[in-house]
Amino acid sequence: MRTAKRAQNRALDDADRVIAWQAASLLLGYPDERLLERRPLLRRVASELPAAVGGPLGRILDHLDATPPPELAAEYVATFDHRKRCCLYLTYYAHGDTRERGRALLRFKTAYREAGLVLEDGELPDHLSVVLEFAATGDPETGRRLLTEHRAGLELLRLALTDAASPWGAVLEAVSATLPPLAGNDREAVFRLAAEGPPEEEVGMEPYGGPVLLPEPKIRTGAGPAVRRGARA
Template sequence: MTEVDHDRPVAWQAQSLLLSYPDERVIDNAGLVRTIAERLPETYGAGLIAFLTYLSTTPPAAVAAEYVATFDHRKRFSPYLTYFAYGDTRKRGMALLRFKHAYQSAGMRLDDGELPDHIAVVLEFAASGNSETGLRLLCEHRAGLELMRRGLQEHSSPWAPVLDSVSATLPALGKRDRKAMLALAEAGPPEEEVGLAPFAPPEYMPARGVRR
């Protein structure tokens, strides 16, 4: 196993924490995450350190308010990966079900009300001994991830460097993903197809909210 392969799950675990709602758990573990980030390859660790510097120099209430304003109030920065491919359509329910099946097969259980496609959840899953499946899930939604990363960069968001770190752990962006990203940027996620029956039970349909 190469050094990069060994470090990637460690980076995913740190990214998962920093992309979660910045509660006391995040604040309390910031020092440990910085120590870990400083030992990672620069392509993985630099973005994490940049965010941790912001975290350490900004009042917790301000960080929390910025998180909500960024990820809860702007659809372009939705932390729910299936939103980019399926919007709020019924087809998204089947996509969410696929995530849940992957987690259940690996013995991972989600907290009540926690959607399986939240980027922090996917990264935590990938870091917890499920690298191959986690990487596949991330790559399947690469276009949306990349669109979110570039949008955060344009808005000088403190979370942009964390997305840079995530992107560094993934394969280079291919032509198909670039094309899909450009299409998303131009047209946005699909809208509901009127008249179609749900593709999955109601409990798997998306609900608004932020992972906390």
């Protein structure tokens, strides 16, 4: 107990961030049997992280423990499939379905390729679960940069989930705690995105398959098996 308390009170370090990103990637996944089986491990991980990160992760785990699986599944779909404001695709917030979003997606794909990872065909690279897994297991420095570049969108997603009283808002709270505090420009971007919403021009997405549902975002290494996640958007 004393060890856990000391862990909760200490400052966040780089190792904590990597662990938190991996846990958040899993917890943003569709709550299937595989995810639910990992709850004991995720609970242990959350208990060993500083409070700013481990506390929110513990809250979503409490919800997973207390809610029957069919209700969890319905709640997840209602949150992420049926609410545009709760979109898990990071580039959507800044660019909507426009040509600029296509260029932003290419930036993600290039970062994965340079780290020796390949996103499977037909999947968009900006799904938050995929980005978090990349940050945790691929290239933490580049992953953190990508997350920071989309800080305004992450904050807008966190606020949308909070406003909807969604338990998954706790996961975004944990992710936000791993990143630098919002600066002036970031705050302005959040306010602007909240007021205006993403652009609506629906062109320029053809090379990326357009806005599609991702049943299971996957990243694979050059010669290894796919790393599978249960997230859906």
